[in-house]
Amino acid sequence: MRMYDNPVIGGFHPDPSVCRVGEDYYLVCSSFEYFPGVPLFHSRDLVHWRQIGNVLDRPGQLELPDDLPASAGIYAPTLRHHDGRFHLITTNVGARGNFIVTSERPEGPWSDPVWIELDGIDPDLAWDEDGSCWVAVAGCAVARIDPENGKVLEGPLPVWSGTGMQDPEAPHLYRIGEWWYLLVAEGGTGLGHSVSVARARTPRGPFEPAPANPVLSHRSTGSPIQCTGHADLVEAADGTWWMVLLGTRPRGYFPSFHVLGRETFLTPVEWDADGWPRVGPVLEQHPAPAARRPVELPPARDEFDAPGLAPYWLSPRRRPDDSWSLSERPGWLTLRATGNSLDRLGHTFVGRRQQHHDCRFTTRLDPGTGRAGLSVRLDEAHHYDIEVSGGEAAVLARIGPVRQCLARRAVAAGPVTLGVEIRTDALVSPSGEQGVRAGGPDVIALAVDGVRLAELDGRYLSTQVAGGFTGRVAGMYVTEGTAAFDWFAYEPAPER
Template sequence: MATNPTVLDPIEPRTAVRFYDNPVIGGFHPDPSVCRVGEDYYLVCSSFEYFPGVPIFHSRDLVHWRQIGNVLDRPSQLPLPADASASRGIYAPTLRHHDGRFWLITTNVSAGGNFLVTAERPEGPWSDPVWIDLPGIDPDLAWDDDGNCWCAVSGVRVARIDPGTGRVLEGPLPAWSGTGLQHPEAPHLYRVGDWWYLLIAEGGTERGHTVSVARAGTPRGPWESAPVNPILTHRGTDHPIQSTGHADLVTTPDGDWWMVLLATRPRGFTPGFHVLGRETFLTPVGWVDGWPRVGPVKLTERAPGAWHPVEPEPSRDDFDTADLAPRWISPYTRPPESWSLTHRPGWLTLHATGPTLDAPGATFVGRRQQHPDCRATARLDPGAGRGGLSVRLDEAHHYDLEVVDGHAAVIARIGPVRQRVAERPVPPGQVVLMITTRSPDAPGAPDLVGFHVNGESLAELDGRYLSTEVATGFTGRVIGMYATEGTACFDWFDYEPTERRSPQI
């Protein structure tokens, strides 16, 4: 990214002509990394224990994003051991375009460490991993004018590597580790004019999260800290957006600068609960005296230039295609024998591979909850099996709406407690199941999670127990279909937001 910085007001970009709402990619889409190729932008996020891994998105305006695939869509790319656990797996990818190819580097913290994959096209196919002999997480890639490839990792350290073999050629060299806050991580290197800039996150990914920057004449240093660091944080404020950090920079064809970053939207009574996970936000960047400046991240912000709307993803899936859409994910793995779109054409058939959602190995196919208020509906033919809908944070924190033996039941798993909350008989044959989330009438819980069978309410539960603040970890809610005994068939699945958002004018 060798270009001369434009001196802009840190809040008002030159080409701002419209407005948009943050987050630009809602729900569990943390650790965003972005690159531009011509007028097209591509973005990836962490996926942790879910398969397929590393969702990849396309946009023409940095605002409207459409998922075009998953980078790690084969078991050979994403080995996870049998004892893998929630919030492990794939951490913090970096996406770059260099020498006519796409490059992605990331960490499998459950097996193997740092590796990179490449592709000619962003939707793939992507190569098998090249493992990097370099410890640490949050790896970054950058190339200098001599063609050397530099990799920065958390810590913060910088090494010159051979991206074809993964061999470390120089280093790792100690670099700038921030202002003294905990967990200096998420390093990104950029060549801007005569300087190399090192952007990092520090302070931890919770409420103290920050973005800081330093610069040097070469990737080897020495590094000079910005005169005003951190350049972005919402810590200690009552802003509705919190935990701002883990950022990446990109330029528009017109030369404007933008930042993508993760943040959360906690709701409910203190300490606040974020149930969707860490989401992807967008904010403009200006340059003042040779340093990037960022204003507070707003819920409604000016858009980066002319819009290029993309076709929105359908909210309903009728399972009449040859393969599952890329938004569908499963914990740890998705064995071919666990699901089928051809066993019963026009239906998603799930075959149980484990007896409970309380442990790894169960058959579950879900999508990220992306809106605080939403509803997910599906038509189920339970047959002689056991299955239904579930809102999942991890094996120890999920709410299930289950049908078996002519009865529908709501089951809550919260830490060591598993409780059948409500139950009622259902008629033989197909049933329509619905899970809703809505804002409570009084402060306290972040939301209320409702369960409905054939249009009738069965129960409503406090949503705080499916939040990171209760369960811990790095992920967010995933709503999906499951089978834990025999076979369950789903005719369709529909997801739609129900909250009102500010108008885009």
Template sequence: MTSPKPEPPHYDNPVIPGFHPDPSACRVGEDYYLVCSSFEYFPGVPVFHSRDLVHWRQIGNVLDRPSQLPLPADAMASDGIYAPTIRHHDGRFWVITTNTSHGGNFTVTAERPEGPWSDPVWIDLPGIDPDLAWDEDGNCWSAFAGAHGADFFGVQVARIDPEAGKVLEGPLPAWEGTGLQWPEAPHLYRIGEWWYLLIAEGGTERGHTVAVARAPSPRGPWESAPTNPVLSHRSTNRPIQSTGHADLVGTPDGQWWMVLLATRPRGYSPGFHVLGRETFLTPVRWEDGWPRVGPVELRERAPGSPRPVEPAPRRDDFDAPELDPRWISPRSRPDGSWSLTERPGWLTLRATGPTLDRPGCTFVGRRQSHPESRTTVLLDPGTGRAGLSVRVDEAHHYDLEVSDGRVDVVARIGPVRQTTAGRPVPPGPVILEITTRHVRELPPDDAEPRGLHVAAPDYVGFHVNGEPLAEIDGRYLSTEVATGFTGRVIGMYATGGTAWFDWFDHGPHDAAEGP
């Protein structure tokens, strides 16, 4: 099987920016659907729709009920939901994934990708990153990454009954990869006369790669591609790094594409990625029965140029009867902690915990989706304590907080919590703004050594009613510092009393860039 490399149209890459890792996609007719990992956030597993693999719109979340997403109140950051796979079979949508904090591997199903999705059917499979594939006889196979400490630490396969949650055959050892660490993220495909097993290995950091093997059946034996890894950016100076955890999807005209995660590190060595792992797209060609994948290109739309489709709105005025599916909260979002009806046209947040430094706080946010961004809200704090925060986890966040007639900038970096700037504010609503920029604009009298400014991937600025208040080095809100698997989330919070937010706006720093 040999095919030409698809001619890619001009498109933005990443196709889904911000913290959207571990993408999996499927096609139904001329429509494409994609899901991503969500870790400790609720609701979980965002679902996207596209007609061209380039322009994606979030249409819901797979796990949008507490019964589907049982997370302990103290679940660690970067635990929770790992690596979902979405497939369409026999008239239904299927998602299989792992809850690393409770229960392990499970499937959910839906008639429509927007939902509602079923409650979980738990499956007694070890490991993580499960996949689903059906053979010509209707048997369902699941490939998954082996559990730590197992006799076979590689990719395994099992024949399962996904409706009953039963393992019917196996697990069977399949492939240990090419010898790099952490063979994981398997996807099984029947393409032509072969079964293909696509995996990631090398770790999800800069050594991440994509490799492939093939076999006459899901039981093996598996033959490694002679050109493995079929995709890797490791040890290159390309602006996109950590390429891996991929899924293949075919188009109606016979072309093939790959969705994958990758990062965009910036700043001085070793480089810092602050948005998390994002979803990218790259064309695939077939040569001698093997997929060939070129380097993943960073494509950016020219400022001011129109998009072929209307993007999701950057501003939310909280006039809808339900929260937009892009809003997420750490671990849970109790009904009593928020309301869209208590004060119509405003989002009401009621404190459920006294600090963002511990689980259990009231926080509603969106993934930061632009490297240079501007986020603005109108807050009525009442007599409570509330604000706008840039969050990675409980130990890494910057807050613009209003309380007792003051606004303060608070930085939590590991064990250190420090108020860096503040000023009085009059009673009533206040406009809070957080910006991220790559270059710090130093005042003329700045006397700090230049060495303090060379390493940052960006600078996080804080503004109140349009006036600057402070600016902080952004590297401390990066994965390289905070560790883990997530990216920045910018959101509204209340840690004392009740607060109201009239609107929230998040978009590129330069308005000329467009939404």
């Protein structure tokens, strides 16, 4: 029997929303404070996904103020295809609220935002038989809107707020058969996360809850997959039903730590005789959907010889045109400092998500007369760096209020190779320290030209320590002058 592995999109890819057009599937995720926003994926089989772009790839679409806190920004997009066009609705938390963008093609170009005069996060889009457009928001309430100008035509109408657990959110409305189904997440996005469902004859309600709610939750289980929730349904081309959802894979000693962020999982859905969805536990391996032509996965190494950056590259809040170039030194990514510290907002950083527990990031850096390096970050207050400046490489750690240089080494003038290896071996307690449990989720080793300078406990770059809703991102930065990067490689290792 063909099987597939979960997660289907690893690393910091939370709040998935999916739609099908013919035999093609498209999926989006939250991007929070990162630019560009809302990564967009394509698949032919719901299992193999390739990022084909970002929906919000222009500053005019994505207002992320320089003082935007970490984990604010773009929350919980919903992607739908209606009347020959793709529609995406989402919330910009910390800016102007809810908006819609549209495109004839998933690759774009996507329109400028149409702002919706409706409060609430996690907005959803659905259309009824007469063409009316409905938006559901966390709470849960629904409103009839004009998607062309953002005006609310009816509501918001309170409909169903779940079974009584905290934070009813991530509502999705579906017309399936004679019923309107309302899928919600509740219990908070942590270990109590769950999925519940209700149904009604119209989007206005009244909604009847499923007798077996929640239909999905991993709380208080020993599953290696936790925090399951924030789900979206899709009917496959062969008539089977599937659910995409977020989950985490915590590691280490109690309370355990998830370092990759909330990831995208896939699980099958069946319908019982009374018309309610049945969702089993989300497994690390499931029987695969009907085979389709898989899409090509991105290369592990970027030589920076394309005319533009690949869609998986991220920058916190903004990426000014004058802060980077692929043409100034052909075959290299040139970065120019816009701030003097990774500890503060406004710095120059280009990175990609960590998507595997065991992996390696490597880059070739010509620091010139600048100060530049390779960093693994959760936010401005939680990152590990290996930095080169003035003929010296240094390992730096920022953990909350503490910033410390942990190692230094002289390096020759000219290009150097910087590496970060992340592995899930247990930490070794320092010699002579009694009663220290080595229970972190992983070890982060930082090296220059193959010489390892430091090994650090990965727990301090985790959600449980830093807080927030994102995951690790590793990348290149410059905080003084100009520096150039010849290539960047990401190599996942077999997970133990």
